[in-house]
Amino acid sequence: MVKVANTLYPFASALTIVDIGCGPGQITSEILKAHGADLPSSSRLIASDLSPGMIEQVQKRKAEEIEKGDQLWNKVETLQQDATDLSAFPDASVSHALSGFVLFMVPQARTALKEIHRVLTAKNGGGVFETSSWHSSEWMELMGFPAKVRPEKGMPQMPPTWRTVEGVRRELEATGFKDVEVHTVEAYMPFETYDEVARFILSQFPGMSRMTGDMTQAELEKTRDLMVEYVKLKHPTEPSRLVGTAIVGLGRK
Secondary structure (H helix, E strand, O other): OHHHHHHHOOHHHOOEEEEEOOOOOHHHHHHHHHHHHHOOOOOEEEEEEOOHHHHHHHHHHHHHHHHOOOHHHHHEEEEEOOOOOOOOOOOOOEOEEEEEOOHHHOOOHHHHHHHHHHHEOOOOOOOEEEEEEEEEEHHHHHHOOHHHHOOOOOOOOOOHHHHOHHHHHHHHHHOOOEEEEEEEEEEEEEEOOHHHHHHHHHHHOOOHHHHHOOOOHHHHHHHHHHHHHHHHHHOOOOOEEEEEEEEEEEEEO
16 A cells, blocks of 8 residues: 555655554554655645544554664554544645545445545545455454354444445545555465464454453353364464455545
8 A cells, every 4th residue: 555655656755644543553654664754844744533542552662662772662643533524624734635444334434435535635636545344354264253153243344435446436426536456455464372372363353342342251261262273274284374355545636
């Protein structure tokens, strides 16, 4: 996403860059790593998320990176905001908006897309927006395993629109984006041991704590055992990696 964004609208000419639904800051970090030294002094790099916990993680990462000597992180600002309300940004003030694996979880995704379109600049061929979602992945399959132990624990399903190339294209075009491109990209989650990846998904993945919060320790261990069996079947040796297919869509103002 960062590489393509720079090709379409070089970060060396950036106005404001917004990482929407930044999580712990993977996209923000990659922008700094690849293009931080090129960013104009007048530009802004903003990591935004609705979750206070995610904002705290980015702030902690920023402090740690600066302490280690990476002064590029001084550029990072954080902002708690809903993706459907970008009122903190004036019209046509943003050159780059990137949103990784977020919009399919937003109940009013088209409202968010219209807001993103509003804040993008029309200069330099149009500001760039990129978003990603999942077509399929082994870790998404694993997230549904609590229901194998407690049938009422069905995992919320991603809206079908966001699981296909055609659906993502329709969403971008319907909200005014031009030069729309949508691609599939293979993605991976490396792991050292079966037990490690099972416990990580059960305890760290977004939404899992709400799903498993009232499960007993015995139920959690049974879920973990089933997850381990599944991963072993898919990947007979460890360490290995879970496999998924991401959908990446991009458009311009």
